Amino acid sequence: MVQVLKDCVRNQIAEAAEVQFAKVGYTKATIGAIAREAGVATGTIYKYFADKEALFHAIITAGFVEEFSSLTRRRIAAFAQPGGLHAGRSILESEAGELLRFWVRNRLKVVIILARAEGSAYESFGASYVQDMAEQTIAQAREQFPQIEITDLFRFMVHKILSDSVRGIVAILENFRDEASICEAFSASTAYQLAGINGFIEWSLAQGAQDARI
Known part of the structure; x- marks a missing residue:
């Protein structure tokens, strides 16, 4: 039969x-x-x-991985736009909204590839994801803030901020299931993270100005 x-x-x-x-x-x-x-x-x-x-x-396809990476690159690139690092902007706008809606649609897949892929072909994706974001962020920092000195400390802090951000993404997607709750959690998280990022940039600029006076 x-x-x-x-x-x-x-x-x-x-x-x-x-x-x-x-x-x-x-x-x-x-x-x-x-x-x-x-x-x-x-x-x-x-x-x-x-x-x-x-x-x-069959679950974590090459197409899913490429779309995830592409949306992330576009989201980070948006930070270099005027007013990009502004907590008052809706997280559902433009590039941020695209990435967030992708996370909502693929909640468990995102958790898997960022934190549960050990032993699979994508076990290094999480680390590579953070490293790629860090390199793009540093390149944009050089362009947007030429006066910032890209020191080892600066690189370390960018990597740490982004690593913490990825852990936060996983935690939110594990703890919240419906779209409204996920969006609210990311809105709160984004406000917190952007305040920290802006504070770090201000500190770096101040350090650079201080070093220039010495």
Whole structure:
């Protein structure tokens, strides 16, 4: 008899795997646990996916990763625009809104790739994501504030701020599920982070001016 595979079952399995990967991480997630989450027999999963790795890549696709990275680059680039670092602007405007809506639509996927991908092909994505953002941020700082000296301390602080930001993204997406609550949490987080970033920039400019006088 010809085996009939159903899209609804495939989607059910993928959704269960997404939950498990986000909850315990790629390495600790088991086909058995995914089967229980999906409400299917373990053998049923292998009718749709060759193994756990194939299931992971059905969820975290190359297209998803590229869109995530592209939206982030556009969001950071917006900071270099006049008034870019302004907490009063709505987080739903332009580039910020695009990235936030992407996070809301892909809540568990974002948690997975930023914090739960150890053991997968994307286990270094989180670290690379922070490093790429740091390099773009530093390049823009040079252009926007030529008087700022890019010291080792400056690089360290940019990297730390962005690392903390990524941990905050994961925490918010893990703790809030509906769009309104996620947006409110990111609005509060953005106001807090921008105040810190602006304070750090002001401090760096003041340090540069002080060093120039010495």
